[in-house]
Amino acid sequence: MNTIYPAGSIILAPLSGYTDLPYRRSARRFGCSYAFTEMIDACSLSYRNSKTNKMLDRGDDETWLGVQLVGGKADKIADAVEVLNDHDFDILDFNLGCPVAKVAKKNAGAALGATPDDAARVFSIVTARSRFPVTAKIRILDEDNPEPTLYLARLLEKAGAKAITVHGRIRSAFYSGPVHTTIIQAIRETVGIQVIANGGVMTAESYKSLKKESGCDCVMVARGAMGNPWLFRELTAGQDYLPPCGLDLAGEMRRHTLEMIEYYGETLAMKISRKVILDYLHGRGYHRAMKNNVSFLKNREDLLAFIQPLEDGPAGKLVVPDEFPFPERSMRPNP
Ligand SMILES: Cc1cc2nc3c(=O)[nH]c(=O)nc-3n(C[C@H](O)[C@H](O)[C@H](O)COP(=O)(O)O)c2cc1C
Incomplete structure (x- = not known):
């Protein structure tokens, strides 16, 4: 065949x-x-x-x-x-x-x-x-x-x-x-x-x-x-396989979304990157309040300031129901 x-x-x-x-x-x-x-x-x-x-x-x-x-x-x-x-x-x-x-x-x-x-x-x-x-x-x-x-x-x-x-x-x-x-x-x-x-x-x-x-x-x-x-x-x-740690997650989100800004221009990228950012947070124990902030990100500076604290990993194990039936996704602690 x-x-x-x-x-x-x-x-x-x-x-x-x-x-x-x-x-x-x-x-x-x-x-x-x-x-x-x-x-x-x-x-x-x-x-x-x-x-x-x-x-x-x-x-x-x-x-x-x-x-x-x-x-x-x-x-x-x-x-x-x-x-x-x-x-x-x-x-x-x-x-x-x-x-x-x-x-x-x-x-x-x-x-x-x-x-x-x-x-x-x-x-x-x-x-x-x-x-x-x-x-x-x-x-x-x-x-x-x-x-x-x-x-x-x-x-x-x-x-x-x-x-x-x-x-x-x-x-x-x-x-x-x-x-x-x-x-x-x-x-x-x-x-x-x-x-x-x-x-x-x-x-x-x-x-x-x-x-x-x-x-x-x-x-x-x-x-x-x-x-x-x-x-x-x-x-x-x-x-x-080693799941990502907070540093990995924040690093990839930063790279992916900055590439979106380069590709689409800042205004359009900020609109369409919100769902992408939320997907990175889905099922990983990040607090809903943090997710709510995603809708207020207006420019590159906001984006970078939002991503920086994610390097520390999720603060607690408060898992909120997600839009799709994703399983809980594992994270490992920062080295
Ligand atoms: C947000 C979203 C967008 C999708 N867009 C397409 C698409 O453009 N073309 C397509 O063939 N399937 C599309 N699908 C269906 C997926 O390719 C896939 O067939 C479906 O999600 C089942 O696979 P999964 O259970 O691994 O998610 C989409 C699914 C989702 C959730």
């Missing part, structure tokens, strides 16, 4: 609003080799929207980068693929799994994936026009019956998919609940192309279970890496 990713690859998922160049650079510092742009809307790309064009940036230091496209209209998709062909990517992934309303109302993402014949028809437009190998990212279509998802996977393979990433949750589950690894496994056993398992990898333990239960040797990580680029090291280092 020709594979896109070498066995054992841990791939950083496309994350809308997150996986920009500074974000990917942060993950790469901890061992991430395979990463994606944010999901790019075919309509915006076909209109040559400048904000969308920025999402196509690739750093000179990025040895491998995939681009992810989403869309529901054949003509816009065809046009968008032509735009992408003028850029430099290693693969083009087509999104058939995004559940959010903004995407669903355009009959794209998971809404398109839910009608396999339409999805395959649109997908074949992408494979016919793309100069890059094309892959698909899907969700499972039914938790109790593998057949609809197997049907979709077979059609995508026939339409030219070189690999399929399967998020083992149905559309209405969004990002919570069990990951149906047996359905991922059934897809892997059915198609002749590489299948990448996705869903619920937050720790070395969940990584091992997903690999074992799905039978896939490559996995894609998403929320587990948000504010936690150390995950890449954790998943590969085994027993030798």
Whole structure:
């Protein structure tokens, strides 16, 4: 079988609003080799929207980068693929799994994936026009019956998919609940192309279970890496893994957010870095009052003054519930 990713690859998922160049650079510092742009809307790309064009940036230091496209209209998709062909990517992934309303109302993402014949028809437009190998990212279509998802996977393979990433949750589950690894496994056993398992990898333990239960040797990580680029090291280092200490956490936050300022300019970076800063603090025992201060950070000086005391590590073990079901993340004391 020709594979896109070498066995054992841990791939950083496309994350809308997150996986920009500074974000990917942060993950790469901890061992991430395979990463994606944010999901790019075919309509915006076909209109040559400048904000969308920025999402196509690739750093000179990025040895491998995939681009992810989403869309529901054949003509816009065809046009968008032509735009992408003028850029430099290693693969083009087509999104058939995004559940959010903004995407669903355009009959794209998971809404398109839910009608396999339409999805395959649109997908074949992408494979016919793309100069890059094309892959698909899907969700499972039914938790109790593998057949609809197997049907979709077979059609995508026939339409030219070189690999399929399967998020083992149905559309209405969004990002919570069990990951149906047996359905991922059934897809892997059915198609002749590489299948990448996705869903619920937050720790070395969940990584091992997903690999074992799905039978896939490559996995894609998403929320587990948000504010936690150390995950890449954790998943590969085994027993030798040392979680970050306060100094490490503050150091990486500083570097990541200063790179955002350099990349976007101070005003825009301060707006979009707030969620990134909060992710670094999630699940690590930092006090809510400290998190509340993040919304008042207005400039580079505020940011640096906020980060400095984090070097000491969390003051106590007051854990507050987080937006996503992140597990508590371990920290070690400063050396
Ligand atoms: C904030 C956020 C943004 C996401 N953006 C995208 C996206 O742009 N494209 C995509 O295919 N999936 C996207 N996803 C889904 C993830 O790639 C992944 O499939 C999902 O989170 C399940 O993996 P996890 O359980 O490891 O988080 C997003 C998820 C989150 C939480």
